[in-house]
Amino acid sequence: MHIVAIGGSDAGISAALRARELDPSVDVTVVVADAYPNFSICGIPYYFSGEVAPWQSLAHRTHADLEATGMRLRLDTLATRIDVAGHRLEVREQDGRESSIAYDELIVGTGALPSSAGVEGLAELGPDDGVHVLHSMGDTFALDRFLDERDPQSAIIVGAGYVGLEMAEALTVRGLKVTQLQRGPEVLSTLDPELGRLVHDELDRHGVEVITNTTVERVARDGRGLVVTGHRDGAAFHRGADLVLVVIGVRPNTELLTSAGASTGAGGAVVVDEGMRTGLPHVFSAGDGVVTHHRLLGSTYLPLGTTAHKQGRVAGENALGGDARFAGSLGTQVVKVFDLVAARTGLREHEATTVGYSPVSSTAIADDHKAYYPGAQPISIRITGDRDSGKLLGAQLVGARGTETAKRVDTYATALFHGMTVEQLSELDLSYTPPLGSPWDAVQMAAQTWSRQHGRVSVPAR
Amino acid sequence: MHIVAIGGSDAGISAALRARELDPSVDVTVVVADAYPNFSICGIPYYFSGEVAPWQSLAHRTHADLEATGMRLRLDTLATRIDVAGHRLEVREQDGRESSIAYDELIVGTGALPSSAGVEGLAELGPDDGVHVLHSMGDTFALDRFLDERDPQSAIIVGAGYVGLEMAEALTVRGLKVTQLQRGPEVLSTLDPELGRLVHDELDRHGVEVITNTTVERVARDGRGLVVTGHRDGAAFHRGADLVLVVIGVRPNTELLTSAGASTGAGGAVVVDEGMRTGLPHVFSAGDGVVTHHRLLGSTYLPLGTTAHKQGRVAGENALGGDARFAGSLGTQVVKVFDLVAARTGLREHEATTVGYSPVSSTAIADDHKAYYPGAQPISIRITGDRDSGKLLGAQLVGARGTETAKRVDTYATALFHGMTVEQLSELDLSYTPPLGSPWDAVQMAAQTWSRQHGRVSVPAR
Numbered sequence: 001m002h003i004v005a006i007g008g009s010d011a012g013i014s015a016a017l018r019a020r021e022l023d024p025s026v027d028v029t030v031v032v033a034d035a036y037p038n039f040s041i042c043g044i045p046y047y048f049s050g051e052v053a054p055w056q057s058l059a060h061r062t063h064a065d066l067e068a069t070g071m072r073l074r075l076d077t078l079a080t081r082i083d084v085a086g087h088r089l090e091v092r093e094q095d096g097r098e099s100s101i102a103y104d105e106l107i108v109g110t111g112a113l114p115s116s117a118g119v120e121g122l123a124e125l126g127p128d129d130g131v132h133v134l135h136s137m138g139d140t141f142a143l144d145r146f147l148d149e150r151d152p153q154s155a156i157i158v159g160a161g162y163v164g165l166e167m168a169e170a171l172t173v174r175g176l177k178v179t180q181l182q183r184g185p186e187v188l189s190t191l192d193p194e195l196g197r198l199v200h201d202e203l204d205r206h207g208v209e210v211i212t213n214t215t216v217e218r219v220a221r222d223g224r225g226l227v228v229t230g231h232r233d234g235a236a237f238h239r240g241a242d243l244v245l246v247v248i249g250v251r252p253n254t255e256l257l258t259s260a261g262a263s264t265g266a267g268g269a270v271v272v273d274e275g276m277r278t279g280l281p282h283v284f285s286a287g288d289g290v291v292t293h294h295r296l297l298g299s300t301y302l303p304l305g306t307t308a309h310k311q312g313r314v315a316g317e318n319a320l321g322g323d324a325r326f327a328g329s330l331g332t333q334v335v336k337v338f339d340l341v342a343a344r345t346g347l348r349e350h351e352a353t354t355v356g357y358s359p360v361s362s363t364a365i366a367d368d369h370k371a372y373y374p375g376a377q378p379i380s381i382r383i384t385g386d387r388d389s390g391k392l393l394g395a396q397l398v399g400a401r402g403t404e405t406a407k408r409v410d411t412y413a414t415a416l417f418h419g420m421t422v423e424q425l426s427e428l429d430l431s432y433t434p435p436l437g438s439p440w441d442a443v444q445m446a447a448q449t450w451s452r453q454h455g456r457v458s459v460p461a462r
Numbered sequence: 463m464h465i466v467a468i469g470g471s472d473a474g475i476s477a478a479l480r481a482r483e484l485d486p487s488v489d490v491t492v493v494v495a496d497a498y499p500n501f502s503i504c505g506i507p508y509y510f511s512g513e514v515a516p517w518q519s520l521a522h523r524t525h526a527d528l529e530a531t532g533m534r535l536r537l538d539t540l541a542t543r544i545d546v547a548g549h550r551l552e553v554r555e556q557d558g559r560e561s562s563i564a565y566d567e568l569i570v571g572t573g574a575l576p577s578s579a580g581v582e583g584l585a586e587l588g589p590d591d592g593v594h595v596l597h598s599m600g601d602t603f604a605l606d607r608f609l610d611e612r613d614p615q616s617a618i619i620v621g622a623g624y625v626g627l628e629m630a631e632a633l634t635v636r637g638l639k640v641t642q643l644q645r646g647p648e649v650l651s652t653l654d655p656e657l658g659r660l661v662h663d664e665l666d667r668h669g670v671e672v673i674t675n676t677t678v679e680r681v682a683r684d685g686r687g688l689v690v691t692g693h694r695d696g697a698a699f700h701r702g703a704d705l706v707l708v709v710i711g712v713r714p715n716t717e718l719l720t721s722a723g724a725s726t727g728a729g730g731a732v733v734v735d736e737g738m739r740t741g742l743p744h745v746f747s748a749g750d751g752v753v754t755h756h757r758l759l760g761s762t763y764l765p766l767g768t769t770a771h772k773q774g775r776v777a778g779e780n781a782l783g784g785d786a787r788f789a790g791s792l793g794t795q796v797v798k799v800f801d802l803v804a805a806r807t808g809l810r811e812h813e814a815t816t817v818g819y820s821p822v823s824s825t826a827i828a829d830d831h832k833a834y835y836p837g838a839q840p841i842s843i844r845i846t847g848d849r850d851s852g853k854l855l856g857a858q859l860v861g862a863r864g865t866e867t868a869k870r871v872d873t874y875a876t877a878l879f880h881g882m883t884v885e886q887l888s889e890l891d892l893s894y895t896p897p898l899g900s901p902w903d904a905v906q907m908a909a910q911t912w913s914r915q916h917g918r919v920s921v922p923a924r
Contacts, residue, residue: 010901021914021919022919022920022921022922023921040832040834040896042894042895042896043832043834043835043896046834046835046896046897051835051836052834052835052836057834058834060901162895295891305894305901306891306892306893306894306901306902307891309901309902310888310889310891313888317922318922320921320922321921321922322921322922323922324922327886327889328891329891330891331891332891332892332893333893334893334894334895334898334899335895336895336897336898341898343893345891345893370502370505372502372505372508372514372519372520373505373508373513373514374513374514402864404866404868404869406866406893406895406898406899407866407869407870407872407873407893407898407899408869408872409893410869410870410872410873410890410892410893410903410905411869411872411873411876413890413891413892413893414873414876414877414880414890414892415876417880417889417890417891418876418879418880424789426772426775427772427789427879428872428875428876428879429757429768429769429772429790429791429792429793429794429807429875429879430768430794430872430875430876431768431794431795431796431805431807431868431869431871431872431875432504432767432768432796433504433624433796433797433798433868434502434504434505434508435508435798436796436798436803436868436869437796437868437869439472439522439767439768439771440768440771441872443872452483457483457484458484459484459485459782459783459784460484460779460780460782460783460784460785460786
C-alpha cells in the first residue's frame with residue numbers, strides 16, 4: 001500500500017501524518033514543490049516583525065521530525081500530471097528530470113495561489129522591483145532580501161484582510177511607513193463595518209495610514225519608485241512607495257486535478273465530498289484547493305489552515321479505506337492586530353440571507369471580567385441570530401489582547417456546531433472568577449442583549 | 463401579583479431581575495438579611511489583596527441600580543417563617559420588630575452557611591479573637607477591622623479550596639506569613655492531585671507554606687495567640703498564628719424551608735425540580751440552599767455562583783407562571799492563584815464511576831499558542847472520557863495567567879453540554895492565529911492525546 005500526498009503544507013502533511021498514525025505499516029510519500037515542508041505560512045508576518053527568528057523556527061515540524069514519523073519526503077519536486085488510469089503521478093525535479101511515482105491512493109493538497117484580482121502590472125513587476133506577494137517561503141525570502149538590500153522606507157499594502165493587517169503591523173514595527181489600501185468601506189471585511197472600525201482605529205493609533213473605498217488598478221514603476229494607481233470615491237487615486245505588497249486573497253490551485261478530469265464548484269475550487277473524494281478513482285483532495293463544506297452554508301469556498309488540517313486528516317484516514325467525514329467549517333477566524341484581537345465564527349447577515357434565514361443582529365459591549373477587578377476591558381460582541389427560530393447564526397468579537405477573545409469565539413463556534421439558539425447560550429455552564437470573567441460570561445451577556453433587542457424577552461403564558 | 467424573593471445574593475437578585483425584566487408590571491420585593499444586596503462575594507479576596515477598593519465597588523449593582531429596575535428592597539430584614547397556607551412571610555427587622563409580608567409567589571435564596579466541619583473552638587472564638595470565616599460582607603468587615611487594628615503578622619488558613627487559595631494569595635500580598643492547611647493529599651481537591659500539585663508549586667513560589675494531609679481538630683487561644691491543633695500522618699500537629707481563617711466549604715442554609723415542610727436531598731440541600739419548585743405551593747428556591755441538577759450526575763449538591771444566577775433566573779420566570787427549566791450544572795469552575803489559572807468542568811474519574819461510566823484519563827501538555835511566537839506557555843490538560851463510548855466526561859486545565867485557560871475550559875463545557883465524544887472535539891472549528899492558538903487548539907491536542915493513549919486510534923476497516 002503506497003499513499004502519495006502532494007503538497008507540503010497543512011493538508012498534505014496532515015493527511016500523511018494521519019495515515020502513518022493509523023497504520024504504521026503503510027508507505028507514505030509526500031511530494032513537495034519546494035524545500036520547505038510543513039512551514040507555518042500563518043507565521044510569516046511574525047518573522048518580518050522580528051518576533052520570530054530564525055525563519056527555520058516557522059516549521060511546525062523539522063524535516064527530521066517528519067521523517068521520524070516514517071513518511072518519505074520528495075522535496076523540490078513538482079507534481080505535473082496525474083495518470084488516473086495508470087495510478088501514477090508524474091513529477092519534475094528541480095534539475096528538470098521527469099519521472100513518475102506509482103500510487104495506490106493519491107491525496108492532492110496543492111492549495112491556493114495568490115490572487116491578483118485584475119491588478120495590472122503584477123505580471124511584469126516582481127520582487128526585484130519591490131512588488132511582492134506572500135504565500136510561500138520563497139516569497140518570504142524574496143521580501144526579506146528586498147528589505148535587507150534596498151532598505152525601503154515606505155510600503156503600500158494592497159488589501160486589509162488577515163495577512164494584510166498582520167503585515168501592516170509587521171512592517172510598521174520594522175520602521176516602515178505603511179499605507180494600507182482597502183477596496184471596501186472598512187478594513188477586515190470579514191467583519192461588519194462597525195467592528196472593522198475598531199480594527200481601523202487600532203491601525204490609526206499605531207501610525208498605519210488606512211485608505212478605504214479604494215480600488216487598485218495598476219502597479220507601475222516610475223523614476224523614484226513604485227506607484228499604485230486606481231480610483232477612490234469616483235476620483236483618480238495614486239500613491240507612491242518603495243515597496244508594494246499585494247495580499248488580496250487567494251484562488252484555488254486546481255490545474256493538476258482539473259486536467260485529470262476533476263470538477264470545480266464554488267470559488268472555482270475542486271469539488272469533493274465530505275470524505276474528501278474528488279470523484280476520480282483513488283484520488284482525494286483537501287485544503288485550499290477544494291470546496292469547503294460549511295455547516296450553515298453548504299458547499300462554499302473558504303480556505304483556512306484549520307480547515308486544511310481537518311480535511312487532510314479525513315483524507316489520510318479514508319485513503320486507508322476509512323469512512324471519515326469532514327464535519328464542516330464554521331469559518332471561525334481570529335487575527336491579532338497590534339494590541340487588538342478580532343474574531344468571528346458563523347455567518348453575517350448577508351450570508352445568512354442567502355441560505356434562507358431571517359437574520360437580525362445586535363452588538364453588546366461586555367467587560368472581559370468583573371469591572372471592580374483591575375484591568376477589565378470591554379469586548380465588542382455582535383451576535384447574529386435567526387429572527388424566526390432564534391437560532392444562533394454567527395458571532396463577531398473585538399477585544400484587547402488579554403481579554404480571552406480568541407477563545408471566547410470558540411464557545412460560540414461550539415454552540416454553532418450544535419445548532420443552539422441564542423437564548424440557549426445562557427444555559428451553558430461557563431467558568432467564572434472575578435479576574436477572568438463574570439457570573440454571566442460576556443458571551444452570554446451579548447446573547448441576552450440580542451434577546452432583549454429582538455423581542456425574545458416576554459412574559460410566560462400563564 | 464406580588465413576588466417576594468428572600469436573599470440579596472445571586473439567586474434572590476437574579477430571580478427578582480428576571481421577573482421585573484419579563485413583566486415590568488409585577489411587584490417584586492427582595493428581603494435581605496443584611497444591608498448589602500447583590501454584593502460579589504467571590505470578589506472579597508481581592509478586597510483583602512488591595513486590588514479592589516473601596517469595598518462598595520464589590521456591589522454588582524448599587525442599591526439605586528437595583529431600585530431603578532423597579533424592585534423593592536427590604537434590607538436588614540430576616541425572614542423567620544413561611545406561612546405556606548396563608549401566603550405570608552414572617553420577618554424580623556434589625557430593631558426586633560416583627561411583621562409579615564403577603565406574597566403570591568415566594569422565591570427562597572437563603573444560600574449557604576460556612577461549614578465548621580467539626581472543628582472545635584469555632585463556636586467559642588470569633589473575629590475579636592482572630593478567628594474568621596468569610597461568607598458575607600459582615601465577615602469581610604470583621605476581618606478587615608482585625609487586620610487594621612491588630613496588625614497580625616501570621617495567618618493560618620484552614621482549607622485550600624477556591625476561597626482558601628484566593629485568601630492565601632491576598633494575605634501574602636498584604637504581607638502576612640501564610641500557612642495553608644489541607645486535609646487531603648493536595649491543594650484544590652476539586653482537581654486530580656497531579657494538577658493540584660501545579661497549584662501547590664505556585665503557592666510555594668510565592669512563599670505560602672502549604673501543609674497537606676493535615677486534619678484540624680481544634681482552634682484555641684494560648685498566651686501568645688491562636689493555636690491550631692490536629693493530626694498529620696498519624697502524628698499530632700500544632701501550629702500557632704495571629705489569625706486563623708476557616709474556609710472549608712459551606713452547608714446549605716435550609717431551616718426556613720424545612721420548617722415549612724420542604725424536603726432535603728443531596729448534601730442536606732432542599733429538593734427542587736428543574737423548574738426550581740420546592741413542592742410547597744407557590745414556593746420556589748434557588749442557589750446554594752438547594753440541590754443541584756447536574757447534567758452528568760443527576761441530583762447533587764454543588765453550590766456555585768454561576769449556578770445560582772441561572773437557577774434564580776428560572777425561578778423568576780416560573781414565579782410569573784412560566785415553565786423554564788434549569789438546564790443543569792457541569793460544575794465548571796476556575797480560580798486564579800497568583801499567576802496560575804486552574805479550571806475544571808464535568809467529572810473526574812471517581813465521580814464518573816458513581817454514575818456507571820468506565821472513565822479513563824490522560825494528561826497532555828500543550829502550548830497556548832505556537833511555540834515560535836514569543837511568550838508561548840504550556841497548559842496542562844487532563845481529559846477524562848468513557849472507555850466504552852468514547853464520551854467526554856470532564857476536563858481539568860492548569861495554565862499560566864494569559865493563556866486563555868479560563869475560556870478554553872468553556873469549550874469543553876459547551877462540548878459536555880452536548881454530550882460530545884472526545885474524538886469529536888477534533889471536529890470543532892476553533893479559532894487560530896499563531897499568537898493565540900494552534901491549528902489544532904490545545905483543547906483538541908489534549909483530546910487527541912486521550913484517543914492515542916486509550917486505543918481509539920486504529921486502522922479503518924477496509
